[in-house]
Amino acid sequence: MELNQIKAVVTGGVSGLGLAVARYLVANGAKVALLDVNDEKGAAAVAELGDAARYFRTDVTSEADVTANLKAAQAGLGGLNAAISCAGILGAGRVLGKEGPMALDTFSRTVMVNLVGSFNVAKSAADLMQHNAPGEDGERGVIVNTASIAAFEGQVGQAAYSASKGGVVAMTLPMAREFARIGVRVMTVAPGVFHTPMVDGMPENVYQSLCAQVPYPSRLGKPEEFAATVGFILQNRYLNGETIRVDGAVRLQPR
Numbered sequence: 693m694e695l696n697q698i699k700a701v702v703t704g705g706v707s708g709l710g711l712a713v714a715r716y717l718v719a720n721g722a723k724v725a726l727l728d729v730n731d732e733k734g735a736a737a738v739a740e741l742g743d744a745a746r747y748f749r750t751d752v753t754s755e756a757d758v759t760a761n762l763k764a765a766q767a768g769l770g771g772l773n774a775a776i777s778c779a780g781i782l783g784a785g786r787v788l789g790k791e792g793p794m795a796l797d798t799f800s801r802t803v804m805v806n807l808v809g810s811f812n813v814a815k816s817a818a819d820l821m822q823h824n825a826p827g828e829d830g831e832r833g834v835i836v837n838t839a840s841i842a843a844f845e846g847q848v849g850q851a852a853y854s855a856s857k858g859g860v861v862a863m864t865l866p867m868a869r870e871f872a873r874i875g876v877r878v879m880t881v882a883p884g885v886f887h888t889p890m891v892d893g894m895p896e897n898v899y900q901s902l903c904a905q906v907p908y909p910s911r912l913g914k915p916e917e918f919a920a921t922v923g924f925i926l927q928n929r930y931l932n933g934e935t936i937r938v939d940g941a942v943r944l945q946p947r
Contacts, residue, residue, distance in 0.1 A: 884939025
């Protein structure tokens with residue numbers, strides 16, 4: 693699928709990796725709908741991206757929200773053939789912390805946003821995409837989810853986050869196999885440590901320590917590199933049912 697033919701929803705689309713994806717797509721002629729919960733940043737993102745972008749306040753854990761807003765996005769964009777899920781939370785904390793066991797709500801909320809939210813968007817998007825006219829190879833759409841290298845090498849304090857991202861990885865292949873009959877591909881990107889707003893306030897020594905852990909190039913990933921990976925997936929029809937690590941060959945240590 694050519695990027696200038698893309699009409700995509702991007703969750704978590706008003707900041708970080710999601711906004712980078714939106715910028716990349718719009719710069720290449722696509723139209724995007726940004727799904728997020730920050731109205732102020734949503735307005736700023738649409739002002740930056742122009743007529744090719746729309747914003748819909750959306751809680752990805754709400755089935756009603758996602759169903760209604762994907763339909764609204766489809767109508768506003770004149771179609772829907774790509775869904776990129778970047779919405780997520782860290783959910784950091786030890787299972788047995790200094791103040792006692794982790795509250796079950798912390799674990800549940802992390803899984804709800806990162807895993808259930810991704811599933812919620814994927815199933816609603818596929819439901820709409822199955823009615824698209826088939827393109828080359830019978831393709832009707834593409835779903836790209838965001839996991840993390842923590843899905844494979846979770847650190848101490850990442851039990852909830854790793855579980856949620858591991859679930860995203862695990863559902864990639866079965867969903868791709870199921871959606872093969874409707875011509876919808878499913879892929880996942882597992883980024884390493886990327887430079888997003890979450891690291892802006894980090895002490896310099898901590899930041900440099902993180903960079904030094906990455907074999908090559910020894911720096912944090914750039915959001916534009918994540919976005920370019922998504923763009924590659926959208927264009928290459930033979931990519932399906934797999935998770936791509938984008939991490940500079942880093943492997944997370946226990947701590």
